[in-house]
Amino acid sequence: QKEVEQNSGPLSVPEGAIASLNCTYSDRGSQSFFWYRQYSGKSPELIMFIYSNGDKEDGRFTAQLNKASQYVSLLIRDSQPSDSATYLCATQGGGGSYIPTFGRGTSLIVHP
Amino acid sequence: EAGVTQFPSHSVIEKGQTVTLRCDPISGHDNLYWYRRVMGKEIKFLLHFVKESKQDESGMPNNRFLAERTGGTYSTLKVQPAELEDSGVYFCASSQVGGQHYNEQFFGPGTRLTVL
Numbered sequence: 001q002k003e004v005e006q007n008s009g010p011l012s013v014p015e016g017a018i019a020s021l022n023c024t025y026s027d028r029g030s031q032s033f034f035w036y037r038q039y040s041g042k043s044p045e046l047i048m049f050i051y052s053n054g055d056k057e058d059g060r061f062t063a064q065l066n067k068a069s070q071y072v073s074l075l076i077r078d079s080q081p082s083d084s085a086t087y088l089c090a091t092q093g094g095g096g097s098y099i100p101t102f103g104r105g106t107s108l109i110v111h112p
Numbered sequence: 113e114a115g116v117t118q119f120p121s122h123s124v125i126e127k128g129q130t131v132t133l134r135c136d137p138i139s140g141h142d143n144l145y146w147y148r149r150v151m152g153k154e155i156k157f158l159l160h161f162v163k164e165s166k167q168d169e170s171g172m173p174n175n176r177f178l179a180e181r182t183g184g185t186y187s188t189l190k191v192q193p194a195e196l197e198d199s200g201v202y203f204c205a206s207s208q209v210g211g212q213h214y215n216e217q218f219f220g221p222g223t224r225l226t227v228l
Contacts, residue, residue: 004154036219043116043219044155044203088155098215099168102155 002027004103006089012109019076021106023089026070031093033065033072034100038086048074079110114138116220118204124226130192133223137186137206143167144187145207145217146179150200158202161187194227201225 003026013019021035032051036044050056050063050072062075072091076083086107090100117136125131137144146158158177159169163184172179176195181187191198201224205217 041221043221045219046216049216099157099160099171100217104152104154 002030002091002094002101004089004091004101006087006103006106008104009107010109011106012111013079015079015081015110015112017079017110019079019083019108019110021074021076021087021089021108023072023074023103024070025072025089025091025101027091027094027101028067028070029094030070030091030101032091033063034090034092035061035063035072035074036088036090038088038105040085044088076108079108081110081112084108084110116204116206116218118202118220118223120223121221122224122226124228125194126228127196128193130190131194131225133189133191133202133204133225135187135189135204135206135220137204138218141206141208141218142184143207143209143215143217144181145205146187146189147203147205148200149203149222150197155203158189191225194225196227199225199227 005024035048038044048063050065056063060077064073086105088105089103092100119134144161149155157171160167161181178190201222203222204220207215207217209215
């Protein structure tokens with residue numbers, strides 16, 4: 001059974017701080033990793049994807065992947081109240097499957 | 113450009129009744145996916161259409177669920193008869209490409225189904 005684990009939170013950080021969201025996965029064959037942001041009652045929205053070990057930066061967001069440790073993280077620099085949402089981690093590609101496996105999400109609260 | 117739309121946004125029905133959920137994908141997207149999130153759990157895959165054909169329906173929980181995509185445009189997901197455990201949020205997503213390790217799926221806002 002493929003599993004993606006996330007701390008449900010909430011993770012509370014002050015405005016301007018770095019928010020660090022973490023995710024571990026069980027399927028060592030996973031090849032693609034995604035972070036979705038979901039505001040309450042809204043659609044999950046893809047904000048980052050990463051394939052290779054290391055860091056990938058896009059604006060204030062940095063995704064970090066460590067396949068040996070089966071760990072993927074999302075860093076949000078200069079956090080803003082508008083970043084407050086649930087962040088879903090998903091993996092894809094294990095066993096040749098293109099269907100993503102999602103975690104339950106981490107709730108992030110950025111307070112002014 | 114319009115995103116993925118779903119109808120209704122909420123549905124409350126009694127056990128044993130029938131409900132039909134609708135999804136309109138982004139225009140031009142051949143790939144359409146249905147997912148479900150039960151309260152407190154993760155989003156789980158139900159099935160995948162390529163145009164009007166079912167590519168993968170391995171996630172469908174049982175034969176009370178029937179998905180169609182006539183003409184390869186919008187899709188419907190019917191639950192008949194509904195049971196209490198069917199309650200949850202049903203998401204639809206669409207993508208231009210599919211069957212690859214990376215395909216960006218655009219999600220709809222979901223339909224919240226409550227079975228009493």
